[in-house]
Amino acid sequence: MNILSLFVIIPLIMMAVIFCINGENKKLIRSVMTIGGVALLAVSVITTIEYFKEHGADPTAAFYLQEQFMWYERFNIRYAVGIDGVSVAMLLLSSIIVLTGAIISYAIENKAKEYYLWFLMLSVGVYGFFISIDLFTMFIFYEVALIPMYLLIGLWGSGKKEYSAMKLTLMLMGGSAFLMMGIFGIYFNSVPEGCDPTFKLDEIAAHVTMLRQNSSDVDTSLIDWEYIFFPLTFIGFGVLGAMFPFHTWSPDGHASAPTAVSMLHAGVLMKLGGYGCFRVAMYLMPDAANDLAWIFIILTGISVVYGAFSACVQTDLKYINAYSSVSHCGLVLFALLMMNKTAMTGAILQMVSHGLMTALFFALIGIIYGKTHTRDIREMGGLMKIIPVLSVCYVIAGLASLGLPGLSGFVAEMTIFVGAFQNADTFHRVFVIFGCTSIVITAVYILRVVGKMLFGPIQNEHHKDITDANLYEKIAVFTLIAAIAAVGIRPLELSDMIKDGVNVISTILAK
Amino acid sequence: MDYTNFLFMNHEISLVVVMVLVLLTDLIFGDKNKKLCQYAALGLFLAHTVLGLYLGHISDMGNSSPEVFADMYITSDMHILVKNILNIGTFLVFMFAFRWNTTENKEHSSEFYFLTLSTLLGMYLMVSSGHFLLFYIGLETASIPLATLVAFNKKQKESAEAAAKYVLTAAFSSGVMLFGISMLYVSCNGSLYFNDILEAFDKQPLQIMAFACFIAGIGFKLSLVPFHSWTADTYQGAPTAVTAYLSVISKGAAAFALFCIIGKAFAYAPEVWKNILWWLIVITITIGNLFAIRQTNMKRFMAFSSISQAGYIMLGVAAGSALGMSSLVYYVLIYLFTNLAAFGVISSIENETGKLNRDDYDGLYETNPKLALVMMLAMFSLGGIPPFAGCFSKLFIFISVFEQKEYLLVFIALLNTVISLYYYLLVVKAMFIKDPKNPIATFKSDNMTRVGLIICTICMIVLGFISGLYQYIESISF
Numbered sequence: 008m009n010i011l012s013l014f015v016i017i018p019l020i021m022m023a024v025i026f027c028i029n030g031e032n033k034k035l036i037r038s039v040m041t042i043g044g045v046a047l048l049a050v051s052v053i054t055t056i057e058y059f060k061e062h063g064a065d066p067t068a069a070f071y072l073q074e075q076f077m078w079y080e081r082f083n084i085r086y087a088v089g090i091d092g093v094s095v096a097m098l099l100l101s102s103i104i105v106l107t108g109a110i111i112s113y114a115i116e117n118k119a120k121e122y123y124l125w126f127l128m129l130s131v132g133v134y135g136f137f138i139s140i141d142l143f144t145m146f147i148f149y150e151v152a153l154i155p156m157y158l159l160i161g162l163w164g165s166g167k168k169e170y171s172a173m174k175l176t177l178m179l180m181g182g183s184a185f186l187m188m189g190i191f192g193i194y195f196n197s198v199p200e201g202c203d204p205t206f207k208l209d210e211i212a213a214h215v216t217m218l219r220q221n222s223s224d225v226d227t228s229l230i231d232w233e234y235i236f237f238p239l240t241f242i243g244f245g246v247l248g249a250m251f252p253f254h255t256w257s258p259d260g261h262a263s264a265p266t267a268v269s270m271l272h273a274g275v276l277m278k279l280g281g282y283g284c285f286r287v288a289m290y291l292m293p294d295a296a297n298d299l300a301w302i303f304i305i306l307t308g309i310s311v312v313y314g315a316f317s318a319c320v321q322t323d324l325k326y327i328n329a330y331s332s333v334s335h336c337g338l339v340l341f342a343l344l345m346m347n348k349t350a351m352t353g354a355i356l357q358m359v360s361h362g363l364m365t366a367l368f369f370a371l372i373g374i375i376y377g378k379t380h381t382r383d384i385r386e387m388g389g390l391m392k393i394i395p396v397l398s399v400c401y402v403i404a405g406l407a408s409l410g411l412p413g414l415s416g417f418v419a420e421m422t423i424f425v426g427a428f429q430n431a432d433t434f435h436r437v438f439v440i441f442g443c444t445s446i447v448i449t450a451v452y453i454l455r456v457v458g459k460m461l462f463g464p465i466q467n468e469h470h471k472d473i474t475d476a477n478l479y480e481k482i483a484v485f486t487l488i489a490a491i492a493a494v495g496i497r498p499l500e501l502s503d504m505i506k507d508g509v510n511v512i513s514t515i516l517a518k
Numbered sequence: 519m520d521y522t523n524f525l526f527m528n529h530e531i532s533l534v535v536v537m538v539l540v541l542l543t544d545l546i547f548g549d550k551n552k553k554l555c556q557y558a559a560l561g562l563f564l565a566h567t568v569l570g571l572y573l574g575h576i577s578d579m580g581n582s583s584p585e586v587f588a589d590m591y592i593t594s595d596m597h598i599l600v601k602n603i604l605n606i607g608t609f610l611v612f613m614f615a616f617r618w619n620t621t622e623n624k625e626h627s628s629e630f631y632f633l634t635l636s637t638l639l640g641m642y643l644m645v646s647s648g649h650f651l652l653f654y655i656g657l658e659t660a661s662i663p664l665a666t667l668v669a670f671n672k673k674q675k676e677s678a679e680a681a682a683k684y685v686l687t688a689a690f691s692s693g694v695m696l697f698g699i700s701m702l703y704v705s706c707n708g709s710l711y712f713n714d715i716l717e718a719f720d721k722q723p724l725q726i727m728a729f730a731c732f733i734a735g736i737g738f739k740l741s742l743v744p745f746h747s748w749t750a751d752t753y754q755g756a757p758t759a760v761t762a763y764l765s766v767i768s769k770g771a772a773a774f775a776l777f778c779i780i781g782k783a784f785a786y787a788p789e790v791w792k793n794i795l796w797w798l799i800v801i802t803i804t805i806g807n808l809f810a811i812r813q814t815n816m817k818r819f820m821a822f823s824s825i826s827q828a829g830y831i832m833l834g835v836a837a838g839s840a841l842g843m844s845s846l847v848y849y850v851l852i853y854l855f856t857n858l859a860a861f862g863v864i865s866s867i868e869n870e871t872g873k874l875n876r877d878d879y880d881g882l883y884e885t886n887p888k889l890a891l892v893m894m895l896a897m898f899s900l901g902g903i904p905p906f907a908g909c910f911s912k913l914f915i916f917i918s919v920f921e922q923k924e925y926l927l928v929f930i931a932l933l934n935t936v937i938s939l940y941y942y943l944l945v946v947k948a949m950f951i952k953d954p955k956n957p958i959a960t961f962k963s964d965n966m967t968r969v970g971l972i973i974c975t976i977c978m979i980v981l982g983f984i985s986g987l988y989q990y991i992e993s994i995s996f
Contacts, residue, residue, distance in 0.1 A: 079985045081841075081992050082917065143913075147904045154903050157943060161951040169951060173943065180939055184932035187913075191920045191928065235925075 009074035010057060011088040013050050014098065014134035017043055018127045025127070030120035037113055040123055044106035047134075051095075051102040058095050062507060069209045069511050070140055078144075082194075083205045087141040092508030093355050096501060097137045097275075097282060100362045103490050104274040105130050107483040108267035111370050114377060115163060115265065122163055125155040126267065133275050142190050142206040142287065146183070149283070152276060153179050156260070156268070164263040175260035179247060186243025186283075192236030193291055211291050212515065219294065237295035240288040241303060248280025248340050249333045250303070251310040258317075261329035266373025269325065273332045274366035278358045281339040285351070289343065290512045297516060300344045301434065307344065308438045310337025315448035319455070324375075324382040327456060328368045331408065334445055335361040341442055342423040345435065348506065348513040349426025353419055355505045360407070360415035360494055367404045367487040371397060374480050378473040384459045388466035394475045398461045400484050405453040407491050410446055415494035420446065422502065523586045526593050529570055529601045530642050536562045537635045544628035552624055559631040560612055567605040570598070589711060592648040595994040600645055600774050600847060607767045607854045608638055613970035614862045615759030617869050617963075623670065623757070630670065633663040634763065641771035645778070650699045650710040653775065657695070657739070660768065661688045667763070668756040680755025687738060687748040695735025701728035712782040719787055726790055732779075733794060739772040740828050743802040750809075753821035758868055761817055762861035765824040770850040773831045777843055780835060781996075788838065795836045800930055803829035807937045811944075814876050816864050819941070820857070823900065826938060827853060830915060833931060837918040844995040845915040848988055852899070852911040852981060859974035860896040863889050866963040866971075873958060876945060881954025886961065890949040892971050897942040899978045902935050910982035 021043040028035050054072070061071040070089030078084045090098070108126070115122050132152025139145040153176065160172035190206075198204045199217040246253040257277070261269050289296040314334030321327045335357065342354035374397060375390070376382050391398040407414035410421075427439045465471060476484065494501060524531065543558040586593070612631070619627040640659025647653035665688060669681030703710055705725045706718035719725055737745040753761045784791055806826030813819035831853070834846025866889065868874055883890040899908030912935065920928050963971075981987060 080989060082914075084985075147909070150904045150909070154898065157946070158950060161947060169947065172951075173940070173947075176943065177936055177940055181933070181936045184929075184936055187916070187932055188925070188929055191917065192925075194917075195920060 009072060009088060010050065010054055011072055011074065011090065011138045014047065014138055015131055017047055017050065018131045018134065022124055022127045022131075025120060025123055028120065030118070033116075033119045036120055036123055037109075040109040040112070041106075043127075044102075044109045047130075048102040048106050051098045054090065054098060055095050058090060058092070058504075062092075066507070069212070073140070075141070075207070082143070083203055083207075084143045085141045085207060086139075086144055087207055088138045089140040089209075090138060091511065092504040092506070093282070093285070094137045094508070096355060096359050096505055096508075097278060098134070100278070100359050101130070101133050101137065101275045103486065104271055104362060104366045105133075107366065107370065107486050108270045110479050110483040111270065111373060112265075112267040113479055114373075115267075117163065122159070122265075125159050126271070129155040129159070129268075129271060129276070133271070133279065136279055137282065140208045142193065142208065142211070144206075145283075145287075146186065146190055149186075149279060150180075150183055152279065153183070156264075156272065156276075159268045160260060160264045163265040163268070165265070166263045167259070168263040171256075171259040171263035175256040178253065178256040182243045182246030182253065184243075185239045185246070189236045189240030189243055189288070192232060192239065193287075196232035196236070197291065208286070208290065215291060215293070216515070233292040233295035234299065237288055237292040237299055238302070240292070241284055244280045244283035244288060245303070245306075245340065246280070247277060248284060249277060249310065249314075249336045250280075250340055251306050251313055251333075251337065254310060254314070254333045254337075257333055258326050258329040261332065261369070262323060262325040266369055266376075269369040269373070270366040273329070273369060274362040277332065277336050278339075278362055281336065281343065281354065281358055284340060285343050285354070285512065289346075289516060293515045297346065300346060304341065304344045304435075304438055307337045307341040308441055310334065311341055311442050311445045312448070315445040315452065318452040319448060322383050322385055324372045324384060324456070324460075325369070327384075327452060328365065328372060331368075331449065331452065332361070332365050334449070335365070335408075338420070338423065338442065338445070341438075342427060345423075345427040345430060345439075346513070346516050347426050347429055348509055349429065350423055351426070351509045351513055352502055352506045353422030353424075353426050355509065356415075356422055356494075356498070356502055357419035359501070360419040360491070363415060363487055363491045363494070364404055364407050367400070367484065367491065368408070370480075370484055370487065371401050371404060374476055374484075375401075379467070379470055381467075384456055386466055387460045387470070388463045389461070390470070391461040392465065393470060393473055396475050396481065397484075400488060401461065402457055403488055403491075405457050407495070409450045409453045413492070413495045415491045415498075418495055418498040418502070526586050527591065528573055529598065530639060532566050532569055533635060533639050533642065536566045537632055537639070540628060540631050540635065544632075548628060552627060553620065555628050556616070556619055556631075559628065560609075560616070563605075563609060563612060563631070563635070567602070567609050570602050570605050587652075589713070590649040590652045591643075591646050593646055594996065596843070596847070596996060597646050599991065599994065600771070600850075601642055603847070603851050603854065604638060604641060604645075604767050604771055607770070607858065608634065608763070610854075610858045610862075610970050610974065611759055611763045611767070613966045614762065614858070614865050615757075616966035618757065618759060618865070621869075626670070630667070630759075633667050637661075637663045637667070637763075638767070641767065644775045645771055647775070648712055648782075650702065650712075650715075653779070654692075654696065654699060656775075657735075658692060660771070661692065661739070664688075664760075664764065664768070667760045668752055670757050670760065674755070676755035677757070678755075680752040683748045684752045691735045691738035691745065694731050698728040698731025698735065701725070701731065712779065715783040716785060719784060721787055721790060729784065729790060730794070733791075733798070736772055736776050737798065740769055740776070740832070741825050742798050742828060742832065743805045743825065746802070746806070746825050749825055750813075750818045750821040753824075754815060754817045758817065758861060758865035761820070762858055762865070765820060765861070766854050766857050769824065769828055769831065770854065773828070773835065773846060773850065777835045777846055781838065781843075792836070792838075795832065796924070796927060799829050799832045799836060799927065802826065802832065803931060803934045804937075807934050807941070810938070811941045813941075816874050816876060816879075819876065819945075820860060820864070823938070823941070824857065826934065827857070827900070829934075830912065830931065833915045833919050833927070836924065836927065837915075837922050839918060839921065840995045841918040841921060841992070842915075844988070844992040845911070845918040847991050847995070849911040849915050851987075851991075852907045852978075855974045855977040855981070856896050856899040856908050859892055859971060859978060860900070862967055862971045862974060863893045863896070866967045867958060870961045870963070871958055876948050878956070878958060879945065879948045880952040881957045882949040884954065885957050885959060889963070889971075892975050893949060894946050895975060895978050897945050901939040901942040903939075905979075905982060907978050907980075907982040910988075914988065
């Protein structure tokens with residue numbers, strides 16, 4: 008048994024254990040969650056070390072720590088796992104957020120057992136997606152991650168939760184319908200003569216390379232399928248990556264979801280979109296990716312700026328952060344489409360950095376909302392005097408988000424824009440400058456919230472009695488801040504690791 | 519032909535024996551001990567099911583494609599498997615009907631078993647036919663007792679109305695089909711053997727007309743749009759056990775029979791049926807889905823959901839390949855467990871409280887968590903959510919169509935799964951999220967229903983992961 012399978016097995020065991028515990032015994036359930044979360048974090052650290060060992064031995068392989076079992080032989084469907092630098096980064100990110108999310112969820116009182124069961128199913132899907140290198144199992148895990156959202160938002164959410172849950176589920180499932188088409192298209196068309204169709208990523212990539220070599224001198228129509236299925240796949244994942252105009256589920260969904268679910272969803276689940284675009288759409292259909300990138304550069308460019316502007320006019324804290332997620336996740340896709348090693352590395356860094364930041368934001372918003380019972384920034388003020396610890400943490404999150412050097416946001420955005428500007432043609436340059444404006448707008452909406460909510464006179468007399476964060480909330484928040492600072496202060500190790508993973512794909516794209 | 523050939527018909531023969539024994543036990547013990555008759559019927563049918571699973575692998579009998587009655591009756595491992603699937607489904611229906619048969623329907627329980635088994639016999643013949651006449655006889659044997667079954671709640675007006683609708687449309691569609699068969703007879707050199715038709719089919723207008731009539735007739739059995747108008751009323755009025763039987767067993771048998779006939783008799787003229795099927799599938803799935811959204815009565819809801827599911831089953835026919843056949847049979851198998859689980863929950867709630875509306879299910883999770891969980895699994899599986907079995911069967915049937923390069927058809931079907939997910943989620947929402955005004959009180963369902971639901975639940979969760987099952991079906995499909 009490979010260490011990677013533990014990422015799926017541990018949550019499953021936790022589900023089984025929690026299933027057997029009486030729902031009234033919340034303490035026991037919480038401790039199972041915490042122990043499991045720590046175990047997952049430990050496993051991802053061990054995986055990172057193992058990855059570096061294997062990578063040192065053979066720096067050219069596409070995937071490390073591979074393992075596979077044949078599942079459905081007729082279709083060549085395998086349970087195949089493997090990682091590269093990018094997935095290691097994603098696994099670390101997921102583990103941090105699952106652990107902190109589990110700790111933040113201590114506040115859930117109503118049906119805690121069911122809540123944690125669905126929460127764990129969500130993490131099974133997320134982990135499974137990042138470790139799979141077989142398209143079919145990847146898709147299965149992807150959908151496993153989506154469906155718990157419906158009940159998590161619908162049952163434990165707030166506001167217009169039923170509407171948001173349905174909207175989110177249907178839009179994401181619509182996306183996965185597109186995605187399914189794309190996957191079938193890749194499966195059936197990436198078959199050079201004498202080969203069997205396969206779902207395994209590296210085999211498909213090898214097949215596509217063979218097709219490209221053969222087609223250059225004989226018949227170019229052989230690769231036409233890419234032009235049909237690349238947009239389908241990219242849109243399919245793009246829906247989850249909140250690409251304009253398919254982003255509308257995201258603000259409603261995030262605003263209605265319970266705290267930990269918002270954290271996990273914005274922090275990790277939305278990254279599935281970017282990761283999928285990178286790993287499936289661009290890796291397996293490089294020709295179409297090069298030729299059709301301009302369409303999606305326009306769309307994601309709009310997400311970046313439009314999301315930031317929308318965040319400026321919102322008054323609900325969760326909506327502000329949800330729109331800021333649209334903007335930042337748009338930037339991930341935007342940078343990926345720049346097809347250049349530096350920008351793509353920046354994109355993955357941005358995934359990690361945004362995942363941590365947004366999780367921190369949602370955690371803080373959830374804690375503050377639990378105390379003030381309002382998320383409207385017009386009704387809050389002067390919180391810095393009442394709850395200084397939380398307020399300082401909020402300022403740190405805000406500064407990371409607007410790209411203060413020394414925190415993770417700066418590293419990511421800097422890499423993205425430096426890389427993106429290397430594309431010398433006018434179209435790319437214009438859009439890079441257009442995208443850059445989002446940095447300024449981000450500063451506007453972050454500082455607006457900080458100014459209104461944390462400083463100034465105390466708006467509401469009732470807020471004077473509220474207490475600062477308790478111990479477990481502090482643990483969760485400080486863990487996230489530590490991670491953000493770590494990425495910001497020592498970005499080189501992380502970015503080198505990511506670069507090794509990106510390298511494989513950016514070479515294919517550059518051909 | 520030598521008499522040992524009858525042994526190839528072991529399913530039919532053993533079923534007839536069971537039927538006769540059911541009648542005899544009712545005759546002898548029926549006045550004193552109805553319960554004994556019930557257990558006898560269930561036990562006998564269970565024995566028949568188990569026997570069917572163990573006996574009769576054709577390949578073991580040393581003859582890969584035996585002919586009985588001069589090729590009128592065909593059988594193979596695949597046919598046997600389909601019959602076994604129908605057996606299992608019927609047995610589950612019996613389990614869910616047990617409570618109804620011991621209370622409301624106590625007087626006529628043996629008739630219920632006998633009539634259901636005779637429709638099953640008809641379906642066996644339909645599935646195994648190699649000649650249009652045998653197919654027609656099978657179809658009628660399956661339809662006419664069903665009309666009686668639909669009318670089984672004699673004191674209910676809806677039941678009578680449902681039966682009237684069913685019997686009228688059934689008669690009409692049989693007429694249309696018979697008309698089509700007679701045209702085939704004229705235009706294909708006076709033979710109704712599938713093999714002869716295959717040779718003689720040269721796309722004369724009369725033959726195409728005949729094919730259209732045939733599709734109309736079988737479309738009625740499968741409740742494909744536009745031959746579906748009887749479905750909702752009949753499903754609603756019939757006793758829930760019969761509705762479950764109609765929606766699963768009857769559909770599965772008809773779909774497999776259609777696949778065999780298209781593959782055998784019309785194989786050389788795909789351009790004739792591909793287009794017809796394409797449009798039938800698209801409108802069946804879409805209209806079934808759109809109407810299901812508006813239903814509030816659970817039985818009507820399941821009726822429209824099963825219409826759209828029939829569209830998905832037909833995708834396997836549209837693929838028309840060996841892969842299509844294995845995906846179709848696999849789909850029917852999974853659909854059987856899933857749909858019967860849903861009907862099991864519906865019938866146990868109906869038996870306990872008489873409630874049938876979706877609003878009545880509000881807050882079911884608070885009072886009856888286990889039933890709500892089973893229902894949720896069934897809904898997710900019907901909607902094709904992994905990791906439940908329904909997802910795998912859907913994906914495989916899509917793969918089989920995609921292989922034929924019918925991209926648009928797959929895409930429409932995929933988008934429709936999103937619509938279908940909406941109304942399946944409405945049920946989940948009612949049970950889990952909504953605040954109940956008038957919740958269903960906590961109750962214990964009877965043991966038979968429980969065992970049935972447990973079987974269905976295990977199958978829904980586990981079957982998708984067992985790749986051997988699909989591999990086996992694939993290895994015997996043709």
